[in-house]
Amino acid sequence: MGASTPRHHSTPPPLLTKRILAFAFYVLVPLALLHYLLSLPPPPPPPTSTLTAPKPQQQPAAARKRAPPPPRCDYSDGELVRSEAAPLLYNGTSCGGTIKAGQNCEAHGRPDTGYLRWQWRPRGAGCTVPPFDPAEFLRLVRGRHVAFVGDSLARNQCESLVCLLSSAFPSQLVRGAGGGDGDGDGDELRKFRRWAFPSHGATVSVFWSPFLVNGTEKAKGGTGLNHNRLFLDQPDQRWAPEVPGIDVVVLSAGHWFLHPAVYYDRGAVVGCHQCPDPNNRTETGFFGVFRLAVRNALGEIVLRAARTEPSNRRPKLAVVTTFSPAHFEGDWDSPRACARTEPYAPGEREPEYMDREMSGAEAEEVAAARADAAARGAGVDVEALEVTRLAGLRADGHPGPYMHPFPFAGGERDRVPNDCVHWCLPGPVDTWNEILLQVVKRWAAGVDADDDASSPP
Numbered sequence: 001m002g003a004s005t006p007r008h009h010s011t012p013p014p015l016l017t018k019r020i021l022a023f024a025f026y027v028l029v030p031l032a033l034l035h036y037l038l039s040l041p042p043p044p045p046p047p048t049s050t051l052t053a054p055k056p057q058q059q060p061a062a063a064r065k066r067a068p069p070p071p072r073c074d075y076s077d078g079e080l081v082r083s084e085a086a087p088l089l090y091n092g093t094s095c096g097g098t099i100k101a102g103q104n105c106e107a108h109g110r111p112d113t114g115y116l117r118w119q120w121r122p123r124g125a126g127c128t129v130p131p132f133d134p135a136e137f138l139r140l141v142r143g144r145h146v147a148f149v150g151d152s153l154a155r156n157q158c159e160s161l162v163c164l165l166s167s168a169f170p171s172q173l174v175r176g177a178g179g180g181d182g183d184g185d186g187d188e189l190r191k192f193r194r195w196a197f198p199s200h201g202a203t204v205s206v207f208w209s210p211f212l213v214n215g216t217e218k219a220k221g222g223t224g225l226n227h228n229r230l231f232l233d234q235p236d237q238r239w240a241p242e243v244p245g246i247d248v249v250v251l252s253a254g255h256w257f258l259h260p261a262v263y264y265d266r267g268a269v270v271g272c273h274q275c276p277d278p279n280n281r282t283e284t285g286f287f288g289v290f291r292l293a294v295r296n297a298l299g300e301i302v303l304r305a306a307r308t309e310p311s312n313r314r315p316k317l318a319v320v321t322t323f324s325p326a327h328f329e330g331d332w333d334s335p336r337a338c339a340r341t342e343p344y345a346p347g348e349r350e351p352e353y354m355d356r357e358m359s360g361a362e363a364e365e366v367a368a369a370r371a372d373a374a375a376r377g378a379g380v381d382v383e384a385l386e387v388t389r390l391a392g393l394r395a396d397g398h399p400g401p402y403m404h405p406f407p408f409a410g411g412e413r414d415r416v417p418n419d420c421v422h423w424c425l426p427g428p429v430d431t432w433n434e435i436l437l438q439v440v441k442r443w444a445a446g447v448d449a450d451d452d453a454s455s456p457p
């Protein structure tokens with residue numbers, strides 16, 4: 001699982017060029033705008049560390065007695081079911097301070113509420129996704145630390161979870177207070193927030209890491225580089241050293257890989273996307289790089305767990321939330337760029353080329369990391385939270401123009417900025433956490449069975 005040259009140099013086939021151009025226009029341009037809003041000065045330089053190829057484990061941890069956990073469920077495909085009856089656990093007022101303002105749709109005057117009323121019914125036989133139960137989730141993570149690592153969609157999912165849990169149990173923001181809202185000066189704090197749930201000794205945190213591995217984001221406002229730089233062989237020091245203290249880690253990234261970037265591996269340029277160097281514009285695409293970033297981030301978690309003294313080792317669950325597509329339709333600054341109030345009907349929108357490439361790579365890397373962790377006896381379970389298809393249907397759940405407060409207060413507008421990438425809170429991403437609860441539940445059942453097996457008779 002060491003760093004290597006990307007296996008897949010995935011320049012899209014020529015037939016897709018037109019699509020890619022449309023994609024570039026409808027997605028990249030608005031994303032560039034959003035990401036301009038979100039972009040940061042380069043992070044302060046933490047100590048360098050290299051993710052070297054892990055050595056084969058010499059002394060595999062003693063084979064652990066494990067009662068078979070319940071079968072793994074396939075949540076990736078299913079249907080959305082409308083449910084007026086399901087209780088809404090929070091709203092923009094009750095969880096106001098936790099929600100990034102641009103995603104607090106209700107507080108920004110979004111008038112319709114039908115998008116709050118959909119539940120996911122997975123296709124898999126015997127698989128269900130019940131409404132989120134805060135008491136059950138906190139019981140499962142009692143004394144544990146749940147961390148979200150990734151980009152603004154990871155933060156979106158984290159804020160949803162914190163709101164869902166805080167609807168029933170007190171929470172304290174114990175790190176990252178006083179930051180901005182994530183868009184401007186002072187937002188650095190907000191990108192590394194942490195909440196305590198004292199009733200259960202549980203912790204939920206978020207770590208900003210849009211590439212999962214070490215990378216530098218292009219500088220703001222033309223003061224520096226016009227492209228991102230990814231150091232694929234280097235773990236992101238903003239979260240990797242914390243792995244031993246994290247029990248459940250949820251990785252979520254993808255959209256930042258669409259930007260112009262140069263990719264480095266062991267100091268050498270190994271590729272670029274929308275290549276900025278006029279002397280070498282050999283485009284490699286980003287699919288292979290995204291795959292490698294997911295692989296190396298998971299590898300880092302497994303490696304750090306495996307290196308922990310077995311007596312100090314805590315069982316871990318690593319989850320990858322799969323790629324969640326954007327939904328720009330027509331011009332990104334049209335008032336109707338993502339103005340749907342209902343999800344797509346079954347079959348109306350099949351996952352697109354990029355959705356399949358991104359989520360497919362994630363699912364494969366999850367399976368590979370799971371096998372690797374088992375072979376090393378690292379005590380890490382690795383799971384995919386496969387929301388790509390579900391997310392693709394939820395064109396109704398983005399902030400759209402309500403990324404800004406009351407965008408139509410002055411009457412209709414011809415042009416208005418839209419966010420068709422993130423999710424309203426409350427909103428569709430709450431469903432991701434309903435599925436996460438089921439994934440955690442299955443993992444905890446296995447871990448608790450271990451505890452039973454290892455306790456004296």
Ligand SMILES: *[C@@H]1O[C@H](CO)[C@@H](O)[C@H](O)[C@H]1NC(C)=O
Nearest residue numbers: 089090091092093094095106
């Ligand atoms: C939001 O939730 C709070 C607390 O549960 C409640 O008092 C308030 O009426 C809710 N607001 C809306 C608009 O539903």
Ligand SMILES: *[C@@H]1O[C@H](CO)[C@@H](O)[C@H](O)[C@H]1NC(C)=O
Nearest residue numbers: 045046214231235236237238
């Ligand atoms: C990323 O790598 C660069 C170049 O080696 C290094 O200077 C920097 O400290 C690293 N940053 C993080 C956050 O890991």
Ligand SMILES: *[C@@H]1O[C@H](CO)[C@@H](O)[C@H](O)[C@H]1NC(C)=O
Nearest residue numbers: 269270271272280282283284
């Ligand atoms: C150009 O960059 C690619 C990677 O993007 C590299 O494989 C190739 O060797 C480079 N060519 C030259 C002439 O530097």
